Amino acid sequence: xxxxxxxxxxxxxxxxxxxxxxxxxxxxxxxxxxxxxxxxxxxxxxxxxxxxxxxxxxxxxxxxxxxxxxxxxxxxxxxxxxxxxxxxxxxxxxxxxxxxxxxxxxxxxxxxxxxxxxxxxxxxxxxxxxxxxxxxxxxxxxxxxxxxxxxxxxxxxxxxxxxxxxxxxxxxxxxxxxxxxxxxxxxxxxxxxxxxxxxxxxxxxxxxxxxxxxxxxxxxxxxxxxxxxxxxxxxxxxxxxxxxxxxxxxxxxxxxxxxxxxxxxxxxxxxxxxxxx
Amino acid sequence: xxxxxxxxxxxxxxxxxxxxxxxxxxxxxxxxxxxxxxxxxxxxxxxxxxxxxxxxxxxxxxxxxxxxxxxxxxxxxxxxxxxxxxxxxxxxxxxxxxxxxxxxxxxxxxxxxxxxxxxxxxxxxxxxxxxxxxxxxxxxxxxxxxxxxxxxxxxxxxxxxxxxxxxxxxxxxxxxxxxxxxxxxxxxxxxxxxxxxxxxxxxxxxxxxxxxxxxxxxxxxxxxxxxxxxxxxxxxxxxxxxxxxxxxxxxxxxxxxxxxxxxxxxxxxxxxxxxxxxxxxxxxxxxxxxxxx
Numbered sequence: 115x116x117x118x119x120x121x122x123x124x125x126x127x128x129x130x131x132x133x134x135x136x137x138x139x140x141x142x143x144x145x146x147x148x149x150x151x152x153x154x155x156x157x158x159x160x161x162x163x164x165x166x167x168x169x170x171x172x173x174x175x176x177x178x179x180x181x182x183x184x185x186x187x188x189x190x191x192x193x194x195x196x197x198x199x200x201x202x203x204x205x206x207x208x209x210x211x212x213x214x215x216x217x218x219x220x221x222x223x224x225x226x227x228x229x230x231x232x233x234x235x236x237x238x239x240x241x242x243x244x245x246x247x248x249x250x251x252x253x254x255x256x257x258x259x260x261x262x263x264x265x266x267x268x269x270x271x272x273x274x275x276x277x278x279x280x281x282x283x284x285x286x287x288x289x290x291x292x293x294x295x296x297x298x299x300x301x302x303x304x305x306x307x308x309x310x311x312x313x314x315x316x317x318x319x320x321x322x323x324x325x326x327x328x329x330x331x332x333x334x335x336x337x338x339x340x341x342x343x344x345x346x347x348x349x350x351x352x353x354x355x356x357x358x359x360x361x362x363x364x365x366x367x368x369x370x371x372x373x374x375x376x377x378x379x380x381x382x383x384x385x386x387x388x389x390x391x
Numbered sequence: 392x393x394x395x396x397x398x399x400x401x402x403x404x405x406x407x408x409x410x411x412x413x414x415x416x417x418x419x420x421x422x423x424x425x426x427x428x429x430x431x432x433x434x435x436x437x438x439x440x441x442x443x444x445x446x447x448x449x450x451x452x453x454x455x456x457x458x459x460x461x462x463x464x465x466x467x468x469x470x471x472x473x474x475x476x477x478x479x480x481x482x483x484x485x486x487x488x489x490x491x492x493x494x495x496x497x498x499x500x501x502x503x504x505x506x507x508x509x510x511x512x513x514x515x516x517x518x519x520x521x522x523x524x525x526x527x528x529x530x531x532x533x534x535x536x537x538x539x540x541x542x543x544x545x546x547x548x549x550x551x552x553x554x555x556x557x558x559x560x561x562x563x564x565x566x567x568x569x570x571x572x573x574x575x576x577x578x579x580x581x582x583x584x585x586x587x588x589x590x591x592x593x594x595x596x597x598x599x600x601x602x603x604x605x606x607x608x609x610x611x612x613x614x615x616x617x618x619x620x621x622x623x624x625x626x627x628x629x630x631x632x633x634x635x636x637x638x639x640x641x642x643x644x645x646x647x648x649x650x651x652x653x654x655x656x657x658x659x660x661x662x663x664x665x666x667x668x669x670x671x672x673x674x675x676x677x678x679x680x681x682x683x684x
Binding site: 128130131134138141144145148151200201202205211217220223224226228229230231232234235238241261264265292293294297318340343347354357358361362372373376 | 406489504617643652655
């Protein structure tokens with residue numbers, strides 16, 4: 115069933131292409147619909163012979179705060195992914211190399227923590243952050259995102275480092291390198307795909323989050339796209355065109371990240387890294 | 392190995408420290424606080440009197456809690472099995488070399504990549520409004536004049552599960568795809584020589600050889616689904632009449648709509664208990680299959 119690649123005739127292969135095309139069109143229907151509505155006047159769709167227009171985007175850019183939300187979301191997601199890599203990579207290295215019981219206990223703790231419902235942390239963190247002035251504040255939400263990305267970031271990094279033979283560092287140690295030197299010069303230098311997939315994972319997690327932003331962000335000035343879009347959607351239920359144009363803005367950065375860094379999703383990437391744990 | 396020496400221990404500790412501080416402050420402290428809050432009544436601003444396990448008592452005697460538990464179980468089982476089955480079938484199809492294969496590989500990941508706020512908006516229109524595609528289709532097929540998928544309790548429950556499968560199958564596709572890549576093709580060759588049928592190859596080679604990834608996928612999907620807030624909240628808000636209220640949505644409503652943080656956190660802790668049991672059990676399972684393999 116999986117290995118029949120060589121035994122299929124060209125006609126059978128094209129039949130698969132046709133079947134997959136139909137399937138994919140149906141499955142992607144809701145996403146295609148977003149684009150159709152965003153590009154037709156008032157989001158009427160193509161039924162009435164309407165022509166394509168960018169009016170909805172002009173409206174969203176000129177009449178709404180969507181561009182501002184987009185900027186907030188980008189800043190928050192980029193900061194989160196950078197910090198998650200800087201903190202997660204060293205910790206992942208120790209989890210991968212150390213045989214200490216404490217470290218493997220820590221690894222289990224991380225696993226348990228990442229399984230806990232966000233709702234458990236949200237209320238206490240909300241109260242703690244209010245007293246620190248970190249509610250309704252973009253720095254505050256970056257801290258929350260980093261802390262919720264860290265367990266998986268450590269796990270992904272450690273399973274990536276597992277694939278790098280320890281003999282490489284041992285050779286460096288023999289040549290007089292320190293443990294940290296070996297990590298930095300040998301291991302990190304060979305870990306670009308692993309680092310990239312952690313960065314992508316944390317970026318997407320921050321970008322897509324809804325619950326934390328819903329609770330922590332209260333004013334228009336600091337809204338990220340998900341809450342901003344949701345509020346815009348509730349206020350404009352009838353005008354699907356601008357709503358869907360805003361939805362396109364929301365999906366563009368992940369789509370670009372995915373398009374550019376696609377190979378990191380498959381090569382030792384997000385799926386692979388998790389599967390390797 | 393250099394490990395064990397004092398300097399290595401020091402380096403390891405300092406490499407681990409930043410994550411440890413963050414985990415302790417942002418994850419562990421709120422957890423302790425949450426346990427404490429679950430034992431008190433009061434509001435978000437002012438903690439009230441110590442009520443012991445009273446909050447848990449009120450939650451456990453609330454029929455809405457049990458309704459949300461029941462729907463959560465349906466939601467988890469349907470989403471985990473549904474997305475795993477769909478992802479596995481697609482991963483198998485994508486192993487075959489056919490024209491456009493790499494394009495489909497990318498396109499089929501879109502439901503996972505596109506933010507839920509955007510896709511739930513689109514689903515709400517296509518299924519939940521009378522001019523949407525599915526109600527229109529049902530009208531034309533004579534299956535009902537105005538079938539609104541988010542207005543009827545049972546239809547809304549089905550819709551939420553299908554939506555969750557839809558956003559999750561790309562993840563299971565990636566997981567199962569990478570597991571399939573790891574299988575040595577010579578095994579299939581040998582099985583064919585011995586006269587194994589396609590089905591036998593699937594059940595005797597493919598399934599056992601991907602069992603570890605299957606476990607991991609189930610665990611992760613179960614955890615993701617139990618914790619899932621946005622796909623229910625954005626699509627139905629837990630309605631109609633609470634039909635699609637999962638435990639997490641129920642907890643959120645208790646805290647932020649009814650302003651009963653003690654009760655909400657008590658529910659969250661019950662969910663946590665469930666998750667800790669599930670994840671520790673499954674973690675052991677992976678570790679074990681890891682050492683066998």
